[in-house]
Amino acid sequence: MGEFGLIKHLTKDLKPVQPSTKKGVGDDCAVMDFGTKKVLMTTDMLLEGIHFNLEYVPLKHLGYKAAVVNFSDIYAMNGTPTQITVSLGISKRFSLEDIEALYSGIRLACERYGVDLVGGDTCASMTGLAISITCLGTANAKDIVYRNGAKLNDLICVSGNLGTAYMGLQLLERERLANAEQPDFAGKEYLLERQLKPEARRDILEGLHKAGVKPTAMMDVSDGLSSELLHICSQSGVGCCIYEDKLPIDFEAAALAEEMNLNIVTCALNGGEDYELLFTCSLDDYEKLIPVEDLYIIGHITKPEYGCNLIGRNGEELPLKAQGWNAFGN
Amino acid sequence: MGEFGLIKHLTKDLKPVQPSTKKGVGDDCAVMDFGTKKVLMTTDMLLEGIHFNLEYVPLKHLGYKAAVVNFSDIYAMNGTPTQITVSLGISKRFSLEDIEALYSGIRLACERYGVDLVGGDTCASMTGLAISITCLGTANAKDIVYRNGAKLNDLICVSGNLGTAYMGLQLLERERLANAEQPDFAGKEYLLERQLKPEARRDILEGLHKAGVKPTAMMDVSDGLSSELLHICSQSGVGCCIYEDKLPIDFEAAALAEEMNLNIVTCALNGGEDYELLFTCSLDDYEKLIPVEDLYIIGHITKPEYGCNLIGRNGEELPLKAQGWNAFGN
Numbered sequence: 001m002g003e004f005g006l007i008k009h010l011t012k013d014l015k016p017v018q019p020s021t022k023k024g025v026g027d028d029c030a031v032m033d034f035g036t037k038k039v040l041m042t043t044d045m046l047l048e049g050i051h052f053n054l055e056y057v058p059l060k061h062l063g064y065k066a067a068v069v070n071f072s073d074i075y076a077m078n079g080t081p082t083q084i085t086v087s088l089g090i091s092k093r094f095s096l097e098d099i100e101a102l103y104s105g106i107r108l109a110c111e112r113y114g115v116d117l118v119g120g121d122t123c124a125s126m127t128g129l130a131i132s133i134t135c136l137g138t139a140n141a142k143d144i145v146y147r148n149g150a151k152l153n154d155l156i157c158v159s160g161n162l163g164t165a166y167m168g169l170q171l172l173e174r175e176r177l178a179n180a181e182q183p184d185f186a187g188k189e190y191l192l193e194r195q196l197k198p199e200a201r202r203d204i205l206e207g208l209h210k211a212g213v214k215p216t217a218m219m220d221v222s223d224g225l226s227s228e229l230l231h232i233c234s235q236s237g238v239g240c241c242i243y244e245d246k247l248p249i250d251f252e253a254a255a256l257a258e259e260m261n262l263n264i265v266t267c268a269l270n271g272g273e274d275y276e277l278l279f280t281c282s283l284d285d286y287e288k289l290i291p292v293e294d295l296y297i298i299g300h301i302t303k304p305e306y307g308c309n310l311i312g313r314n315g316e317e318l319p320l321k322a323q324g325w326n327a328f329g330n
Numbered sequence: 331m332g333e334f335g336l337i338k339h340l341t342k343d344l345k346p347v348q349p350s351t352k353k354g355v356g357d358d359c360a361v362m363d364f365g366t367k368k369v370l371m372t373t374d375m376l377l378e379g380i381h382f383n384l385e386y387v388p389l390k391h392l393g394y395k396a397a398v399v400n401f402s403d404i405y406a407m408n409g410t411p412t413q414i415t416v417s418l419g420i421s422k423r424f425s426l427e428d429i430e431a432l433y434s435g436i437r438l439a440c441e442r443y444g445v446d447l448v449g450g451d452t453c454a455s456m457t458g459l460a461i462s463i464t465c466l467g468t469a470n471a472k473d474i475v476y477r478n479g480a481k482l483n484d485l486i487c488v489s490g491n492l493g494t495a496y497m498g499l500q501l502l503e504r505e506r507l508a509n510a511e512q513p514d515f516a517g518k519e520y521l522l523e524r525q526l527k528p529e530a531r532r533d534i535l536e537g538l539h540k541a542g543v544k545p546t547a548m549m550d551v552s553d554g555l556s557s558e559l560l561h562i563c564s565q566s567g568v569g570c571c572i573y574e575d576k577l578p579i580d581f582e583a584a585a586l587a588e589e590m591n592l593n594i595v596t597c598a599l600n601g602g603e604d605y606e607l608l609f610t611c612s613l614d615d616y617e618k619l620i621p622v623e624d625l626y627i628i629g630h631i632t633k634p635e636y637g638c639n640l641i642g643r644n645g646e647e648l649p650l651k652a653q654g655w656n657a658f659g660n
């Protein structure tokens with residue numbers, strides 16, 4: 001039934017009893033009210049062999065990324081990350097230097113984003129490395145953006161570019177399988193950076209704030225654009241229409257995709273791990289969006305009857321599918 | 331260097347930058363200030379093969395315990411647990427029914443303690459089950475009890491009994507190794523319950539509150555009395571003296587220890603997982619403590635020069651050691 005189905009199934013009839021719980025399961029973060037500001041909470045577990053392969057991921061980068069993906073969830077609610085706790089399960093093959101490297105990446109991310117590391121837990125593991133990070137953040141109640149606020153005719157916007165982190169992973173995997181002494185990454189450093197050391201788009205929120213735009217619905221793109229858009233549409237009770245030729249795609253990523261015989265649009269729709277911000281906002285905000293850098297309007301919200309569709313370069317309409325890798329028959 | 335040494339090493343020069351961070355690494359919980367009440371945060375990771383053995387731990391019990399040990403950390407700061415997030419890593423050998431059983435235990439614990447399950451993360455794992463739970467709680471600033479407040483001549487108190495959860499584990503392990511078709515648990519149900527389904531001592535805090543006693547330092551006993559007392563003394567800059575004949579020991583646990591040729595006092599000092607509350611309070615509160623049920627005075631705080639010692643039944647003085655299993659030469 002998939003991760004989302006499973007969580008939905010397991011949590012379907014939960015009823016909060018704490019007055020401080022404002023929003024439970026079902027968004028990027030839970031929302032609590034402990035006084036003047038709202039408190040956001042998100043958590044993420046990374047397991048060796050599933051989420052990362054230490055054959056090509058340096059531990060410092062892994063630590064950095066593990067922290068940043070949590071910050072990204074807080075930003076995706078229009079909040080500010082403030083504290084994290086870190087739990088590690090470590091098998092015997094890791095040395096103290098390894099764990100220091102991992103921690104140095106976590107701490108670098110905390111410094112860059114102004115977040116405090118306030119606690120955690122370190123224990124032995126039977127096999128491999130397990131990392132679980134929980135992040136708290138704050139926001140004023142009126143600023144929080146949920147997934148369920150998209151309205152008919154809203155613009156659909158995305159930051160940066162899509163599919164690039166996925167192409168970085170393909171590149172790492174290719175060079176690993178080639179087993180060459182010197183992997184060939186020349187000219188493709190940006191792809192690697194997007195996979196190994198992603199950043200959370202705090203700058204986009206600052207740009208939107210400066211421009212006076214508040215999104216109506218927002219998520220970060222961790223599982224792929226299609227999957228995230230389907231979440232927003234299902235929770236907002238709307239449909240959507242996005243355009244293939246509007247999808248922001250990096251040149252290096254497109255070149256590598258061609259080299260590897262992959263469809264870059266499929267990668268952009270389903271690749272995941274880009275940690276870009278995907279949001280909807282009122283059509284009235286169109287003019288205000290123009291000065292915001294690195295932001296792209298890729299479509300608009302429709303009536304729910306229309307469904308969720310991609311308009312191809314030749315005008316053909318293709319329904320969006322979550323994590324399908326089959327939107328184009330690949 | 332051990333878990334505590336490692337965490338200390340990795341976090342030794344962390345400096346909080348968020349105004350809301352009031353206490354970072356180094357106590358049962360971090361403490362944040364988001365408005366009127368303080369917010370406590372604690373996290374715990376449980377890994378199969380390290381923290382639990384599914385050969386004898388039912389999944390529902392495991393879920394219950396995983397939640398309760400986090401609540402216990404919040405109570406150990408004199409706070410009230412309010413929300414948890416749950417991250418699960420699940421390998422292919424677990425069925426949906428298995429995960430439902432695990433979740434039903436978590437949810438039962440939440441219901442019993444009035445805590446909201448507000449989010450989480452469920453992912454695949456390569457091997458075994460990984461559970462990471464983070465718990466938030468609240469407390470009035472003036473009520474929070476840290477580990478560092480123990481003063482000279484304070485009484486040292488502990489709730490319930492000690493070493494019982496450890497004896498429950500020994501029993502389970504013995505029956506597993508005996509590989510009998512029907513394990514023999516007759517008359518020992520309480521030991522099993524202490525190991526498989528511990529409770530957090532909210533009732534003790536209620537009793538203290540009613541009696542008008544505020545502890546000066548407090549922890550929950552998860553790693554064993556010796557280890558926890560050494561934490562309190564080191565963080566408070568004091569020594570301590572506890573008495574062997576004052577240690578609360580369960581009759582069933584003592585009987586089983588004798589049967590298995592174990593020293594029950596060593597088990598009580600180092601066994602761990604009892605989740606009882608260990609605290610110090612002013613000598614002036616002595617009279618007020620008397621009506622609080624299931625609470626035992628086991629010693630007092632001394633000058634730091636005295637060190638941390640156990641006075642044996644024959645008056646001999648033995649230095650307390652953390653997790654040593656060697657206080658009595660066993």
